[in-house]
Each structure stands twice: as structure tokens, then as C-alpha cells.
Amino acid sequence: MADQCDRDGANRLAVRIQDFWRKRGFDVSVEMSDEGFVSTMRSARTDVRSDMINGMPTRNVSVEAAG
Numbered sequence: 001m002a003d004q005c006d007r008d009g010a011n012r013l014a015v016r017i018q019d020f021w022r023k024r025g026f027d028v029s030v031e032m033s034d035e036g037f038v039s040t041m042r043s044a045r046t047d048v049r050s051d052m053i054n055g056m057p058t059r060n061v062s063v064e065a066a067g
Contacts, residue, residue: 007032010046017050026057 003009014030021028029051037044051058 006044007034007046010048014048017048021057022061025061027059027061028052028057 010032014032017030018028031049033047033049035045035047
């Protein structure tokens with residue numbers, strides 16, 4: 001199983017999220033944030049953050065292109 005908490009895994013996850021929503025007509029902004037060492041994980045962590053609300057995109061590509 002791939003680690004999605006390291007920088008490479010978080011990047012792969014961010015790309016998959018953007019591609020998933022782009023194919024459905026939504027523009028989703030996804031960023032990675034390095035959070036440093038986390039004692040409970042015993043390693044560094046990279047978070048994936050987006051502009052989605054409750055896991056749903058807020059911007060439709062076709063609406064923004066028309067406006």
C-alpha cells in the first residue's frame with residue numbers, strides 16, 4: 001500500500017483528486033502542506049488541502065469559462 005502522507009504520495013493523491021473532478025467538469029484547487037514531524041505517526045507528514053466543502057467542489061469549469 002502506498003504511503004499518501006509523504007510528499008510523493010500526497011502529490012499523487014492531489015493529482016488524482018484534481019483529475020477526478022476535472023473529468024466531471026469541476027475546477028478544484030488542491031495544495032500540499034508540509035506539517036513536519038508528527039509524534040503519533042513517528043514520521044513527517046504532508047497534508048493535502050483543497051477548496052472543496054464537505055468533499056464537494058465549489059467551482060464548475062463551464063460556468064467560469066462562460067462568465
